[in-house]
Amino acid sequence: MTAAAIAEAGREARRTALILAASQAIIGSAAPIAISVGGLAGHYLLGSDKSLATAPITGFNVGVALGALPAAAIIRRLGQRDGFMTGTIVTALGGLIATLALFQASFWLFAFGLLVIGIGGAFVQQFRFAAADNAPSEFKARAISFVLAGGIVTAILGPQIVIFTRELFAPVMFAGSFASILVLAAVGAAVLSLLRIPAKAAGKADITDSDARPLSEIVSRPRFVAALFCAVGSxxxxxxxxxxxPLAMVGCGLSTDDATLGISWHVMAMFAPSFFTGSLIYRFGAERIVATGLVLLIGCAVVALSGLALWQFWTALILLGLGWNFGFIGATAMVADSYRPSEKGKVQGFHDFVLFGSVAFASLMSGAVYNAWGWEMLNWIIFPVTVLCFMALGVLKMTRARPTGA
Known part of the structure; x- marks a missing residue:
């Protein structure tokens, strides 16, 4: 490949990453809308027993998990651009169902609406892999990080939409917030239409995979196992x-706006470092960045357990977001280096299915643990999980000298 061709490929990779980052910012805003008020709306829709208040958020996470394999298959079949636009239709449908459920005061229909929004979110989760798949090797980690940097806009846009639209259809609280997801999906589809990914990169030329290894072989390799373990943990x-x-903050007497802004700071912390996380991975290695993320998660627990003031909630949420950024982006970079181009669809789908299935279980257990043991127990659990993640990284380091280790 000539120098001019290499330069052109680099420019095209950056253009693709920019479009995907913008799409992440717009369509991805459905996630903080669902998360920041899903539990509160569920709380208001339930009767005296509030133990299932976070079930709608669990529905969202279950949707992302259930949608992971179908999304990968649809993208593989239709190509990345058309597959992603299909995802925007699913997201809009979920927003419509959730809005109607709030008007009908139907808790389980509302939870189903968030599940459908989550299925649409499974397509959004593929943006980071698409950026890496269409980038030169030296730009892969930065492409992933650049796309996730679109979440900075998400951190501002999603919660602000909630604040300005939650009473739009008063006295039906939050209906306006979920109706706005239809608008976000439409704008996101318009942005995605600008993608110009070659057919081969889009997946259409990968149908014959003569060099593809069995999935069982790929996912049993130490590097993939450690990456998946740390991604799930983070x-x-x-x-x-x-x-x-949000339930803990409101339960301590803080306002809904305080809780919403706390989530906003948290989501900002999740994505703001993305401008340089990729460069840090390129310089120091993905494993070290993942380890840094785990340390930040421990810091979140320490601050959260120190008291119940507003600043302690917000600081803990910020550290939680920073820990997620380093842990998840680092683990994603490890996954992206563990498969061949012909293997990407099945590996990415399997990875996200396991990942978001675990996330869904965690969100469901969050409500149950909070109701049974309170906010403190939610944070104590961080310690053993991070220890297990450190152990996975340690095992990877020990196996690296073996020819079959990575």
Whole structure:
């Protein structure tokens, strides 16, 4: 390949990452809308027993998990651009169902609406892999990080939409917030239409996979196992603590706006470092960045357990977001290096199915643990999980000298 061709490929990779980052910012805003008020809306829709208040958020996470394999298959079949646009239709449908459920005061229909929004979110989760798949090797980690940087806009846009639209259809609270998801999906589809990914990169030329290894062989390799373990640990802990945080804040006498802004700061912390996380991975290695993320998660627990003031909630949520960023992006970079181009669809789908299935379970357990043992227990659980993740990284380091280790 000539120098001019290499330069052109680099420019095209950056353009693709920019479009995907913008799409992440717009369509991805459905996630903080669902998460920041899903539990509160569920709380209001339930009767005297509030133990299932976070079930709608669990529905969202279950949707992401259930949608992971079908989303990968649809994207593989239709190509990345058309597959992603299909995802925007699913997201809009979920927003419509959730809105109608609030008007009908139907808790379980509302939970189903968030499940459908989550299925749409499974397509959004593929944006980071698409950026890596269409980037030169030296730009892969930065492409992933650049796409996730679109979450900075998500951190601002999602919660602000909630604040300005939650009473739009008063006295039906939050209906306006979920109706706005239809608008976000439409704008996101318009942005995605600008993608110009070659057919081969889009997946259409990968149907014959003569060099593809069996999935069981790929997912049993130490590098993939450690990456999946750390991705699940980082993301599940983040979901576990974040899901219970708004309930804990309101339960301590803080306002709904305080809880919503706390989630906003948290989501900002999740994505703001993305401008340089990829460069840090390129310089120091993915494993070290993952380890840094685990240390930040421990810091979240320490701050959260120190008291119940507003600043302690917000600081803990910020550390939680930073820990997720380093842990999850680092683990994603490890996964992206563990498969061949012909293997990407099945590996990415399997990875996200396991990942978001675990996240869904964590969000469901969050409500149950919070109701049974309180906010403190949500944070104590961080310690053993991070220890297990450190052990997975340690095993990877020990096996690296073996020819079959990575």
């Amino acid at each position: 993301y599940a802990l983040m979901s576990f603590v974040m899901t219970g945080a």
